[in-house]
Amino acid sequence: MTFKTTDLTPLIETSITADKAALLDGSNAQALRALLEERGVLIFPRADLSDEEQRTFARTIGTPTDQGERGLHKISLDEKVTASARYLKGTVLWHFDGWNDPVPALGTVLSARVLSSTGGQTEFSNTYAAYEELPAETKARISGLKVAHTMMGTQRGIHAEVKPEMEADWENFAIPRHPLVWTHRSGRRSLLLGSSADWIEGLDSSESDTLLAELKAWASQPRYVYRHEWQVGDVVLWDNCGVLHRVEPYPMDSGRVMHRVTLEGEEAIT
Numbered sequence: 001m002t003f004k005t006t007d008l009t010p011l012i013e014t015s016i017t018a019d020k021a022a023l024l025d026g027s028n029a030q031a032l033r034a035l036l037e038e039r040g041v042l043i044f045p046r047a048d049l050s051d052e053e054q055r056t057f058a059r060t061i062g063t064p065t066d067q068g069e070r071g072l073h074k075i076s077l078d079e080k081v082t083a084s085a086r087y088l089k090g091t092v093l094w095h096f097d098g099w100n101d102p103v104p105a106l107g108t109v110l111s112a113r114v115l116s117s118t119g120g121q122t123e124f125s126n127t128y129a130a131y132e133e134l135p136a137e138t139k140a141r142i143s144g145l146k147v148a149h150t151m152m153g154t155q156r157g158i159h160a161e162v163k164p165e166m167e168a169d170w171e172n173f174a175i176p177r178h179p180l181v182w183t184h185r186s187g188r189r190s191l192l193l194g195s196s197a198d199w200i201e202g203l204d205s206s207e208s209d210t211l212l213a214e215l216k217a218w219a220s221q222p223r224y225v226y227r228h229e230w231q232v233g234d235v236v237l238w239d240n241c242g243v244l245h246r247v248e249p250y251p252m253d254s255g256r257v258m259h260r261v262t263l264e265g266e267e268a269i270t
């Protein structure tokens with residue numbers, strides 16, 4: 001392995017110092033994939049990748065989607081920068097990406113281009129570790145439960161005013177039902193939560209709300225969370241299948257822009 005690693009917290013995150021060439025030539029890709037699954041988030045401080053280098057690096061790890069400009073998508077709350085700005089407001093809530101895709105993204109490569117002077121740091125929570133450490137009786141209680149995921153869930157609570165046309169738009173989205181516990185083909189299990197997780201099938205609504213709130217609070221305990229304080233040029237790769245993420249609120253006109261390459265999903269939720 002031609003890189004140096006440092007774990008900043010016991011249960012999530014590894015920081016990696018590597019020559020740019022070693023990131024781009026794919027020679028470490030297998031080791032990085034293994035580390036990604038184990039640690040949830042890999043940080044490449046000040047890797048300073050150009051857009052093309054970011055695409056190349058992402059291709060060594062998985063299969064980039066064709067979102068945005070040849071696979072590179074601008075993340076901003078400014079509608080002049082990206083048409084999806086209005087949905088991206090929901091990124092301040094814990095979530096995973098692609099809750100409404102049949103196979104959610106494997107992971108994401110995000111690089112910092114322009115930072116906000118306030119807020120805008122990103123937090124990640126390891127939902128493998130959060131599941132593993134649940135009390136045995138909770139594991140037994142949640143085994144087999146299914147959760148309805150809604151666009152409404154991702155948007156409710158973040159808009160100062162909800163207009164009827166906004167609600168009508170959110171209702172256009174499908175409502176997939178996912179298991180609350182994802183059993184991966186590796187055999188490991190993770191909690192599948194996030195803002196899209198709206199209600200648990202078969203429970204009355206107060207029981208469902210209480211259980212979801214308890215599990216969300218459990219998974220966001222500090223021991224499962226890594227908070228990344230960005231510097232321009234940092235590159236972060238996260239495992240979207242075993243990690244929730246959220247960004248600290250930042251002003252819509254802050255100028256914050258991140259460049260993102262999404263890696264196609266490789267495993268359906270089961």
Ligand code: OGA
Binds near residue numbers: 075122245246247258
């Ligand atoms: C995303 C996202 C977090 C951030 O791009 O899916 O949640 O820090 N971004 O901008």
Ligand code: MN
Binds near residue numbers: 091095096097245
């Ligand atoms: Mn996201």
